[in-house]
Amino acid sequence: MNAVGAVIGVPALAALVLAAIPHHRASAAINVAASALTLLAGLSLLVDRPPPTDWVFVDDFNVYMVVLTAFVGATTSLFSAGYIGHELAALRLDAQRLRFYHAMYQGLMCGMLLALVANNLGVMWLAVEGAALIAALMIGLYRTPAAIEAAWKYFIFCAAGSALALFGAILMYLAAQPVIGPGMAAMAWLELARHAARFDPALLNLAFVFALVGYGAKAGLAPMHGWVSNAHAEGPTPVSAVLSGLLLNVALYAVLRFKMLLDANGAAIAPGPLMMGLGLASLLLASLMLYGRRDAKRLFAYSSVGHMGIIAFAFGLGGPLANFAGLLHMATHSLAKSAVFFAIGHAAQVSGTQKIAGIRALTATHPALGWGLVLGVVALAGLPPMGVFISQFVLVTTAMARSFYLALPLVLGLALGFGAMMLRLQGMAFGPAPAGQPAPLQGLLAPLYAHLALVVAAGVYLPPPLVAWLQDVARMLN
Amino acid sequence: VTAKLAVDVAHLLGASVLLLSFALLAQRRLSGVLKVFAAQAVALALLAAWQAHAQGAPRLYVAAGIALLFKAVLFPYALHRIAEKFDIGRAVENGIGMAATMVAAVALLWLSILLVLPAAAAQALTRVELALALAVVLLGFLMMIARRNALAQVTGFMSLENGLILSAVGVRGMPLVVEMSIALSILVAFVISGIFFFRIRERFDSLDAHSPESFRGERR
Numbered sequence: 001m002n003a004v005g006a007v008i009g010v011p012a013l014a015a016l017v018l019a020a021i022p023h024h025r026a027s028a029a030i031n032v033a034a035s036a037l038t039l040l041a042g043l044s045l046l047v048d049r050p051p052p053t054d055w056v057f058v059d060d061f062n063v064y065m066v067v068l069t070a071f072v073g074a075t076t077s078l079f080s081a082g083y084i085g086h087e088l089a090a091l092r093l094d095a096q097r098l099r100f101y102h103a104m105y106q107g108l109m110c111g112m113l114l115a116l117v118a119n120n121l122g123v124m125w126l127a128v129e130g131a132a133l134i135a136a137l138m139i140g141l142y143r144t145p146a147a148i149e150a151a152w153k154y155f156i157f158c159a160a161g162s163a164l165a166l167f168g169a170i171l172m173y174l175a176a177q178p179v180i181g182p183g184m185a186a187m188a189w190l191e192l193a194r195h196a197a198r199f200d201p202a203l204l205n206l207a208f209v210f211a212l213v214g215y216g217a218k219a220g221l222a223p224m225h226g227w228v229s230n231a232h233a234e235g236p237t238p239v240s241a242v243l244s245g246l247l248l249n250v251a252l253y254a255v256l257r258f259k260m261l262l263d264a265n266g267a268a269i270a271p272g273p274l275m276m277g278l279g280l281a282s283l284l285l286a287s288l289m290l291y292g293r294r295d296a297k298r299l300f301a302y303s304s305v306g307h308m309g310i311i312a313f314a315f316g317l318g319g320p321l322a323n324f325a326g327l328l329h330m331a332t333h334s335l336a337k338s339a340v341f342f343a344i345g346h347a348a349q350v351s352g353t354q355k356i357a358g359i360r361a362l363t364a365t366h367p368a369l370g371w372g373l374v375l376g377v378v379a380l381a382g383l384p385p386m387g388v389f390i391s392q393f394v395l396v397t398t399a400m401a402r403s404f405y406l407a408l409p410l411v412l413g414l415a416l417g418f419g420a421m422m423l424r425l426q427g428m429a430f431g432p433a434p435a436g437q438p439a440p441l442q443g444l445l446a447p448l449y450a451h452l453a454l455v456v457a458a459g460v461y462l463p464p465p466l467v468a469w470l471q472d473v474a475r476m477l478n
Numbered sequence: 479v480t481a482k483l484a485v486d487v488a489h490l491l492g493a494s495v496l497l498l499s500f501a502l503l504a505q506r507r508l509s510g511v512l513k514v515f516a517a518q519a520v521a522l523a524l525l526a527a528w529q530a531h532a533q534g535a536p537r538l539y540v541a542a543g544i545a546l547l548f549k550a551v552l553f554p555y556a557l558h559r560i561a562e563k564f565d566i567g568r569a570v571e572n573g574i575g576m577a578a579t580m581v582a583a584v585a586l587l588w589l590s591i592l593l594v595l596p597a598a599a600a601q602a603l604t605r606v607e608l609a610l611a612l613a614v615v616l617l618g619f620l621m622m623i624a625r626r627n628a629l630a631q632v633t634g635f636m637s638l639e640n641g642l643i644l645s646a647v648g649v650r651g652m653p654l655v656v657e658m659s660i661a662l663s664i665l666v667a668f669v670i671s672g673i674f675f676f677r678i679r680e681r682f683d684s685l686d687a688h689s690p691e692s693f694r695g696e697r698r
Contacts, residue, residue: 126657129665130661133665136668152672159635160619162665163662166662167615170642170646174604174645174649177649177650177651177652183653
């Protein structure tokens with residue numbers, strides 16, 4: 001079994017093992033170990049890349065996504081180990097539910113990683129589909145009416161989205177089949193990319209529109225974002241972190257693979273304006289929605305919609321610089337957002353509520369956690385010297401160079417989002433500490449600070465090899 | 479089988495799937511919706527079997543079998559039982575009036591022909607099949623939007639899926655058709671069990687949260 005096999009196989013195997021283990025401490029440990037192994041396998045892909053097969057392939061673009069996904073998966077599993085201990089003590093979950101949770105966690109990782117390395121549009125669809133189904137089950141884990149409603153809503157959005165996405169994949173096959181010939185090859189992405197210039201442009205256009213709407217629903221782009229806030233608020237916090245940090249990215253990755261095929265064909269419509277439109281709509285809508293939120297997890301869920309909008313806008317704008325910004329933003333947003341969810345998870349556990357009004361003066365009661373939250377939110381708001389700032393800065397300047405009227409709504413959305421974040425952060429992090437002994441903090445803060453360190457590092461100093469790498473991928477995307 | 483006969487029968491069956499999509503939209507009673515849906519699934523299964531025969535692709539027989547077993551028999555039966563058990567309204571409430579729905583349906587059919595027609599490079603067979611399939615997909619969506627009853631909406635979703643399978647079996651050598659139809663069936667099975675366990679009567683997008691007692695406390 002080569003490294004790609006390990007990236008998919010380890011979580012798949014771990015899911016089976018975890019389904020059989022009733023003891024939650026053991027399964028939390030196995031969950032962490034399996035995620036760490038997956039990360040190692042993913043990292044080894046950076047050095048040694050196995051040749052592409054009919055089913056899976058690794059290129060500069062998806063190896064970046066695989067490493068990011070495996071890394072956040074590993075740190076989240078570590079956070080999850082502490083988190084579930086508290087949930088168990090608070091009687092919100094029982095041992096049986098946890099067994100299911102751990103098995104599903106690995107299943108979700110397996111689905112996302114398979115979607116990233118799949119060299120076949122059908123397999124990619126199946127993998128995204130499977131991951132979404134598992135995510136829906138995990139969102140409903142607490143079985144409260146609100147959780148069930150959230151899971152149901154997510155599920156319906158995803159079912160409709162996946163039907164459209166599948167139609168996109170079938171249309172792509174239809175476009176490819178006269179050129180490549182019938183059979184599996186006409187669904188293999190590498191083959192498609194090689195021959196895309198000769199595809200029928202009308203079919204390509206249709207395929208892209210369906211894929212954009214279908215996968216866009218899973219990426220939380222407006223106007224298909226209705227599920228995002230419920231799903232994040234009602235599910236367990238580690239799932240929120242994985243959802244925002246990874247699953248949205250994976251769906252967007254699928255859109256980008258379709259976009260690359262369109263870009264390769266001169267006669268097809270330019271996919272950029274469509275993506276820019278959806279992106280700006282998501283950003284503006286989410287930034288406005290941020291102001292009314294009372295629930296901390298809902299707040300950051302809307303922030304995810306906005307950031308997905310920024311990324312979609314960046315790739316829609318296209319060109320080496322904007323693509324570079326989009327790629328960097330995928331990583332920095334993913335790291336910062338999951339860090340914030342870790343912090344909110346801890347904060348909700350020590351405060352006993354995830355309402356913004358109930359979380360008070362964390363920097364006074366729990367300094368390490370409170371400042372971690374501050375750093376994370378500052379990063380998401382896009383202040384220097386954080387990595388998110390760099391990608392947004394590059395994006396805004398590129399948009400400005402293209403057209404003032406393109407940059408205007410972008411800057412407006414960013415500024416609105418920034419204001420809302422600062423406003424909400426105030427009460428949660430600062431102010432007078434509530435009376436009484438603060439509840440002790442359980443679990444490790446290491447995952448939170450590891451993410452923050454990387455986000456800061458990305459803002460302060462990007463190593464030249466990484467920059468060269470990202471520039472290569474950015475060129476590939478155009 | 480001569481090529482002309484293969485194409486003609488495929489078109490006939492594909493067109494009947496589309497016709498049944500229209501019939502589905504015109505039903506006013508849930509029992510009618512389920513019967514018409516089952517008939518559509520039978521037409522789809524026949525088409526898949528015919529394509530399996532005409533293209534010499536035995537895997538499509540499996541897709542036909544799945545369509546027949548799940549969509550023509552099991553799912554309609556399950557929905558029928560749910561409707562009886564929870565006494566969900568026999569009349570299908572309309573979010574959009576019947577006449578307006580039909581006008582919209584014709585417009586969607588026109589749109590799908592318009593969208594697919596420029597794809598002149600594709601072979602004639604594919605073009606017609608694709609227009610039919612796209613129309614069935616869009617009409618399924620229309621059904622999900624136009625009907626206020628969760629069971630009718632699920633049926634709309636299943637009919638949308640029939641459109642996907644219709645397009646997939648129509649293309650020569652389409653890989654993974656069986657896997658896709660299994661995955662789609664699993665999706666539907668989840669939707670139906672969701673309705674069953676959580677007794678969701680209202681529309682999908684606005685589940686009623688004002689009667690939480692009905693599902694709180696159970697299944698703990």
